Amino acid sequence: MASLAAQAAVNAFRTGNGRTPEQAMEEVHRALRGTRGAAVAIARLESDGRVLFCGVGNITATLLTATSRANLLSHPGITGHQMHRLRTHEYRLPAQGMLVMHSDGLSDRWSPADLTGLLHHPPAVIATALLRQAGTRRDDASAVIAKAAR
Template sequence: MTASVAPPTVQVRVDHHSAVHLAAASARGVAQQCGMPGALPDQAAVIASELASNLHKHARDGTLYVQPLPLGEGLEILTADRGPGIPEIERCMSDGYTTSGTLGAGLGAVSRIATVFTIRSRAGEDSDAGTLVCARLTPPGGREAAQQSIGALCLPVEGEEECGDACAVVDTGESRTATVVDGLGHGTDAAHAARTALQTFHSSPERPLPELLAAMHRALRHTRGAAVGVLRLHDRQADYCGIGNVRVVTLSGRQVDHRMGGQPGIVGWSMPSPQVRRLPLPSGATAVLHSDGVDARWAHASPLHLLRLPPPLLSAALVHGHRRSRDDATVLTAKQPQRPR
């Protein structure tokens, strides 16, 4: 069994040249907290500096996110913006390509340093323009962790440090189990409830989903309670069990296939008997689990390019484009775990 808890994401809004230094320092700090050996913290700082510098010079509404990998050892640095996009990504990635006139400067260096590098961009002046980047950096031998089809972002209310949301993902055998917890309200008490729920989740994540929620319910009785969603991905199907305003959405790459919320109630206070709902999940489909800090209307009229994003970039796009600033916001996206060949 492999498991990881996704802590609150470090967010750096790149709206001033000083944000470039802050981004580099933040990436170095997260790398050190992750126990990254040798020169890897400095390499993380270089990646963040290059990406933040691009945002400062060329992008609109650019934000950089830094956090440990959702599953496995290492960290990831993501950026999202609202344009103008990169019209010639392949050229920007070429060795020796430099320019002060486009967003692509420095991407070649970033891609060489990163263990895994992913980018999508739509150029133009319309509302769909913008660039999404994910650079994952792992210790030697960590490429498998960097290639995991999982994305997660967890952000507190604007201006606060503690996050009342939390999420985690666990691989057990051939299934993958993910949870998003939204402690009631926000701040210290909500964060305590969310952490308590995750401790219970990790104590035995392979249990049937109703049993997991029942255990969380018992553990949260002396907290303010939480909304909880638990999702288990199998081969071509997903089981969902949720209480409160944690929503699940499945995407086929062509359309939104299913969307649903949890049963009414509060885990820790007034929880009905949890019911498992089974969803078909075709090969290659993506499941999204998110708190109500992300506006659920994103799933009602999603553009095709959004539905086709890989999980890390999809999480960044949803948080950047659909986050409610007055609430904690968490998005966890995942595909089925790949079977060993």
């Protein structure tokens, strides 16, 4: 059932017309009605360093540098079932920073020091290290790492 909800969310995101993360989340919400629902995060990295973000549910989203971690605001609720009024939040991607998003299948008790030496590697390598470091092994897990093109 989780897989069906995930497929519906991905399809709605890919085929939707939402211009902001908030609008895209509304489309995903409609597509997930009748499913078990899901926690969902949508982010858009702009070329000027802005990060536009909208999250619903138990999703961790963080702006990360080698020495700092700043969490992004996710709204309570379950996409497809119950959501409060959505809002796209705007953040600034730090120089040499990255956006890290992951599901609750990873503990959020990790720090930048846990990834020391890996931050200059490609996003897939960082995601793999994070899954290995913080995976709880009691739940499915997903991680997305996004870096600005430099």
